[in-house]
Amino acid sequence: MNRHSSGNTHQFSVRRYKTGRLALGYKVPGIHPERSPSSNSSHSMISLSLVPVLLTLLSLVGANVIPFNSTIERRDDYHWIDTWTDMPQLVESSNMPPSPFAAGSTTFRDTTIRQTLHMSVGAQKIRVVFSNTFGGADLPITAANVALPTGGKAGVAGIQASPIVPITFKGGATSATVPKGQTLTSDDIAFPVQPQQMITVTLYTQQGQATASIDGHPGSRTTTWLQQGNHVSATTVSGSSLQHWYLLSAVQAYVPPDYGSFVILGDSITDGRGSDNDMNNRWPDLLLARLQTNGLTNIGVVNQAAGGNRVLADGLGPSLISRYKRDALTQAGVKWVMIFEGVNDIGTGATGSGTQNQIANQLISAFTQIAKDAKSLGLPIFAATITPFGSSQYGDTSREAARQTVNKWILTSGTFDAVIDFDKFIRNPSNPAQLASQYNSGDYLHPNVAGYQYIANHSTGTPAPTNTPPPTSTSSEPLPPVTTTAPLPAGPKQTHYGQCGGKGYTGPTMCEEPYTCQVESEFWSNCL
Structure with a gap:
């Protein structure tokens, strides 16, 4: 045909x-x-x-x-498909949240985590998958919601005042525990999304996770915000920011x-x-x-x-x-x-x-x-x-x-x-x-x-x-x-995104201002 x-x-x-x-x-x-x-x-x-x-x-x-x-x-x-994912992995020590959000054997105690995510397809309802695949202990979620980021932008600390929709679990519970080594999918959320739209997922954990082994994705290229206390519904948060995602692995859309x-x-x-x-x-x-x-x-x-x-x-x-x-x-x-x-x-x-x-x-x-x-x-x-x-x-x-x-x-x-x-x-x-x-x-x-x-x-x-x-x-x-060509010549400083360290690397280790050499793994350090 x-x-x-x-x-x-x-x-x-x-x-x-x-x-x-x-x-x-x-x-x-x-x-x-x-x-x-x-x-x-x-x-x-x-x-x-x-x-x-x-x-x-x-x-x-x-x-x-x-x-x-x-x-x-x-x-x-209709059926469920992924509209956003990150690849969950065990967070390395260099990518852990800063103090006080990581303290000893507990992570994210009394912490609000606000993260923006880029949808691919649109739908009238979604659900969120929380990941504890590599966690060293159960992950308690005290509260969570989904909203739209201020200005529709990625990485912002603010959300629009409406809609702010609570995320529930297992038939309506506003809190849940993600067992060690598992994921947990939320209840269906009546929250319409458009193709390529940004959404904000905010979660709060009062107890924190009783381990230094947590799920995350270091290469988010997207700013995440951390603040102590319960601020899940606050229209803006302040505190620490960093370019990693934590504890999320997917957003699913209900589609034709x-x-x-x-x-x-x-x-x-x-x-x-x-x-x-x-x-x-x-x-x-x-x-x-x-x-x-x-x-x-x-x-x-x-x-x-x-x-x-x-x-x-x-x-x-x-x-x-x-x-x-x-x-x-x-x-x-x-x-x-x-x-x-x-x-x-x-x-x-x-x-x-x-x-x-x-x-x-x-x-x-x-x-x-x-x-x-x-x-x-x-x-x-x-x-x-x-x-x-x-x-x-x-x-x-x-x-x-x-x-x-x-x-x-x-x-x-x-x-x-x-x-x-x-x-x-x-x-x-x-x-x-x-x-x-x-x-x-x-x-x-x-x-x-x-x-x-x-x-x-x-x-x-x-x-x-x-x-x-x-x-x-x-x-x-x-x-x-x-x-092939010769390796990069040594020089006093590297430009934006230039390599500045890593296993086997012999080139420049300094970065041009305002960039600093940041370690992503034993193999990768770049000027960011």
Whole structure:
């Protein structure tokens, strides 16, 4: 069957296997479905636009075709999907709240916590998920509510006087306890939200949590406010502020059946390192804006990334291979999954071809397993290529060779339903191992806002295909020569977002005024 959109022809075919599972085949200009790595024919390499593919999948669902797994029950009623998430993790000591909010073995005693959150899709009612997954003790919540931030802005201490809606639990209780190692979802909240709107969630805990091990997300890029005493309904709070989220893991929206969430699994690049605090200009935020502009208002963009995260081993937060089921496959209303990760495995691994070849092969194995599990649930899975890191602390020829191996496999193996070549988007054309200067945040690893905007723009534009033959193997074939540059020269001071410390770092440790060197993990210190 053929469908037409904006002058482009999208061809679809549906095949039924003996098991009763339906498989979707599709063709989009410049985009190719899975091909066998053993094929001898050359073909235009995938350079994917997300919007046409999502339109493809949504149009099939809208036509009452179940394109992935016929065992999935078709729902005609409203359902819950994620409209905002953060990736919960154990808060490191450097990211704990300041005194008096963290004192000895108790955290947040007699504390009001006010946090602003960026919705992706709109709904007439929502619910909030409180997280104690990594907590060392039960989490008592004395009171909580949801409101609109002053001026609709992120990171502000004030809320509008109306509406302020109490958050209740388990059928109307205004207080609750989140058991150690678990999450707690609130009752339904009659609180209409609009796409891309900011909301404020304020909670108060009188007892505090009787532990120094708490849940949080250090890379919020959004200001959180802490004040002693119960100020949940105060139109403004004062006290300490910091750029971390605590004790929340999701906001869910009650939406029509054609709505679904697009879950992105990633590291600091997806978490927004190099973006601006309180501006919501990480690349997933900017992609959301593009989707909304293109009329895809029924897709929730869900950011399940964390700075320093690795695929194969725990680091700053649990490894991707240990968390992908929790953070993607079992999330409320998930319809699509995307992987954009691997740079920290390569960059923190020992140099040398033997070690780096092993890391590349292990990444390929992990990505294959994640894709297999997603597809078994009927979830289309996308992947993005690993972006350049030449001249950063990770810069090394053996690491670059590993990046090239993994990227070539991502683009040509046929493992994923679609791929996006982020590497091509933001690399330096004259030195492909390095970020283009106009997209470099200063550390040669993380893009700046212009880079994030370019990724978002070109993930929703018309791709220009390149010609690359399929590989005959995933990791052992010869690679093209690798070009690298020398590490950043030492200098007296680093600019905004420049790296100023971390394991193995040898560059400048001072920051230009008014910025200071702030530690995010043992691997990351940046001028903020």
